[in-house]
Amino acid sequence: MKTIGILTLVPTDLSDFIQSNLEKVFKGCVTINKYYLSYFKPGDIITTDVVVVTAQSHAMKAQNYISHDSRIIVLRRTLPNSEIYKITAIPKGTNVLVVNESPETTSESVAFLYQIGITHLNLIPYDCRKDYTDINIAITPGEVESVPPHIQTVIDVGHRCVDISTFVSILNYFNIDTQETSRRLIQYSDTIVTMDIGIKSQYKELFMKNIQLNTVVNLSHNGILLSDKDNFILLYNKKFGQIFGIDENVIGKHFSHVISNTLLPNASQSMLVDELIEFKGRSLLVNSSKIEYFGEPAGIYYDFQEVTHIRHLEQNLSKKLRDKGLVTRYTFASIQTKSPRMKDCINFVKRLASTNLTVLITGESGTGKELMAHAIHDASPQSIYPFVAINCASFPENLLESELFGYEAGSFTGAIKEGKSGLFEQANNGTIFLDEVGDMPLSVQVRLLRVLQERQIMRVGSQRVIDVNLRVIAATNKDLQAEIQKSSFRQDLFYRLNVLPIIVPPLRERPEDIIHLFHFFMEKHHGKKVTLTREVESLLLKYKWPGNVRELINAVAYISFIATDTVHIESLPAYILNIHTDFSQEITYLSARCDKEKAYQVLAILSRHVDGVGRKSLETECANAMVTITESEIRRLLLVLNELGLVESKVGRRGSHLTTKGLHFMNWKNAGMADQSKGGHS
Ligand SMILES: Nc1ncnc2c1ncn2[C@@H]1O[C@H](COP(=O)(O)OP(=O)(O)OP(=O)(O)O)[C@@H](O)[C@H]1O
CATH class of the missing domain: 3.30.450.20 (PAS domain)
Structure with a gap:
């Protein structure tokens, strides 16, 4: 418990008086002791937290007896209200003698009375050498004996009590700020005249504010x-x-x-x-x-x-949506990329996700448009509501209409008796994703326009309007401007859809992603980590990837089946190898040196026999394919093919086999490239 020492010169009832004053506020929360300067012996020391003295001079005298850690506070004192009323009751302008033990203390008392607002009287400091026969009233702080005997009315104001400012200093120093001490101090301050009216009213105001704050804070349903x-x-x-x-x-x-760092780091x-x-x-x-x-x-x-209750509701709702498959499968974290262009695109999409605006995603097939649509819904405020996706290209016209808008009971043959809600209704409050919107029949486009304009739908076969509140995300790999020119897409619908346009770049325009996604899918789908040879990397980067990421996923599946730890050129699917070289020169050479068609026939047979084929077997297989060729012709052909590096012929039983270059040549030729090349026409 904190401690206060009251230091006076000698034991008088003054120190008891001050103690009882201090206890009015501090009782029970501070220990109060009394000390007398005249009793002190060298070496004695006061160690209380605060030492209160009645005058600055006492503090100076007691310096050697007070611990350095103690805080010395000179008491400011005032009068109790009860005494001041007697003084204020004296008529204005009356001569009043102020009597104290010495001339200094007397003039101090006069000054004090003026200070506390006794300005209506004519206060005269007592001087024992003078005669005051014309004065009938005297004020004295406990020095009644010194008052001239002829004075009829003596107001003895007694000991002055501790002023509120001293209490506030001690409370602040001790950092005590309980409701109880505040209440006691306010009660006490109501019984005294304070020199600091401001402090008193501010303290009261603060107390009131505290009470108001506590009430408001405790009324809150939040912690x-x-x-x-x-x-x-x-x-x-x-x-x-x-x-x-x-x-x-x-x-x-x-x-x-109270709240561990792990909970709120x-x-x-x-x-x-x-x-x-x-x-x-x-x-x-x-x-x-x-x-x-x-x-x-x-x-x-x-x-x-x-939000426990809300969370439970939300969990129930998302369970129901999950059960019905009306949830997203991807988030922004699912979109893998190392491409700065794609990153810019994702950052833009992230910003617009939080709105409720219509989004039109365009891009070639397989670029990740659907992925984007899922991620947008997932990051949106409506993510706890349904995400309904439909591929507009995969439904015949009238079926698409009833899928989207639902139908009324008995509206067409084969309809369910009680009618059915459409996907717009099911997506209410959430998002509807219209994939391949460019393939939407014109009749459905008209209805979609109405949804976008009015946010209302009508079931097929019904006149009743149903309000819907949802976000529309549409995607297409078609050039909608071109479709508008062909009159197969409505221009007004295009403008309604194209509120926030997003263009997903094709894979060939984000080379950083080709190798990154290759390794990503190899590991994710096939649990493999592989090394790509430089040649393979450069082939993958050169390839145009018309089917984009979807095609890359397929290529990875193929390669994972063929290759082991290192992916060599032979493990690549033929269509990727086709772009390796332009073999026009080889074709020209072949045409000049031998029968080109017969050479193709030999190469085709060799490509089916990886272990190599002898000349005799080649002759037989050619005959089976209705191509007549002599052994010497075969020898010449093989010579030319060896010169071109397409075939390698070895002596003995191993015969001839296709080289890697030969393999590429065949892939290139099979892809029809030979026919397009100059050599092919010669
Ligand atoms: N950046 C990517 N990170 C991870 N997976 C991707 C990425 N981009 C696409 N994919 C995957 O590629 C496949 C094709 O993507 P998606 O279906 O989103 O393409 P799309 O543009 O909608 O195609 P379509 O126009 O043919 O409908 C999906 O399996 C998808 O998960």
């Missing part, structure tokens, strides 16, 4: 906590205590004492915005904001909103 800038707790409400099961007073304790570094935490089965949404004082950080305000 509220206020900390200082170093995150030491200043205030918290009942709900906060309830949420975190606090049964001791944690004021002054560090925030981490960034609590003091950054402001929290709707941070979701789980605490003992409760879900809490946490927000915080800085409190500043003249631009300097002064504290942090925390708000804990209990």
Whole structure:
């Protein structure tokens, strides 16, 4: 417990009086002792936290007896209200003698009376050498004997009591700020005349504000906590205590004492915005904001909103949506990329995800448009509501219409008796994803336009209008401007859809992604880590990837089956090898040196026999294919093919086999490239 020492010169009833004054506020929370200067022996020392003295001169005299750690406070004193009323009752302009023990203390008393507002009287300091026969009233602080005997009315104001400013100094020093001490101080201040009317009224106002604040804070259904800038707790409400099961007073304790750092690791570094935490089965949404004082950080305000019930509702809803398949399968994290162009595109998409605006995603087939649509819904505020996807190209006209808009009971043959809600209705509050919107029949386009304009639908066979609140994301790999020119897409619908246009670049325009996605899919889909030879890498980068990422996924599947740890050129699918070289020169050479068609026939046979074929077998196989060729012709052909590096012929039983170049040549030729080349026409 904190301690106060009252230091006076000698034991008089003054120190008892001061003690009883101080106890009116501090009783029970501060220990008060009395000390007398005249009793002190060398070596004696006062060690109380605060030492109060009645005059500055006493503090000077007692310096050697007071510990350095103690704070010395010179008491400011005043009069109780009861005494002042007697003085204020004296008629204005009356001569009043002020009597104290010495001329100094007398003039001090006069000054004090003026200070506390006794300005209506003519206060005359007593001088024992003078005669005051014309004065009938005297005021004295306990020096009744010194008052001239002829004076009829003597107002003895007694000891002066401790002023409110002294209490405030001690309370601040001790950092005691309980409701009880505040209440006692206000009660006490009502019984005294204070020289600091301002302090008194401010203190009262502060007390009222505290009560108001506590009431407001405790009325809140959210947990509220206020900390200082170093995150030491200043205030918290009942709900906060309830949420975190606090049964001791944690004021002054560090925030981490109540909420562990693992639960809210960034609590003091950054402001929290709707941070979701789980605490003992409760879900809490946490927000915080800085409190500043003249631009300097002064504290942090925390708000804990209990959302357990909402979370349960949300979990039920998302379970139902999951059961029905009305949820997204991808998020932004699912979109793999190393391409700066794609990253720019994703950043743009992320920004618009939070809106409810219509989005049109265009890009070649397989570039990841559907992935984007899922990610947008997932990052949107409506993500807890359904995500309904439909491929407009895969339904015949009238079926697409009833799928999207639903139908009324008995509207067409084969319809379910009670009617059926359409996908627009099912997507209410969420997102509808219209894939391949460029293939939507014109009749359905008209209806879609109405949804976008009015946010209303009508079931097929019904006149009843149903309001819908949803976001539309459309995607197409068609050039809609060209479709508008051909009158197969409505221009007005295009403008309604093209509110936020997103263009997903083709894979060939983001080379950084080709190798990255190759390894990504190899590991994700086939659990393999492989090395690509330089030649393979350059082939993959040169290839145009008309089927984009979808085609890359297929190529990876093929290669994973063929290749082991290192992917060599032979493991690549033929269509990728085709772009390797232009073999026009080889064709020209072949045409000049031998029968080109017969050479193709030999190469085709060799490509079927990886282990090599002898000349005899080649002759037989050619005959089987209805191509007549002599052995000497075969020899000449093989010579030319060896010269071109397409075939390698070995002596003995191993015969001839196709080289890697020969393999590429055949792939290139099979892809029809030979016919397009100059050599092919010769
Ligand atoms: N950046 C990527 N990261 C990971 N997977 C991707 C990426 N881009 C596309 N994919 C995958 O490639 C496949 C094709 O993507 P998606 O279906 O989104 O393309 P699309 O542009 O909608 O094609 P289509 O126009 O033919 O409908 C999907 O399996 C998808 O998951």
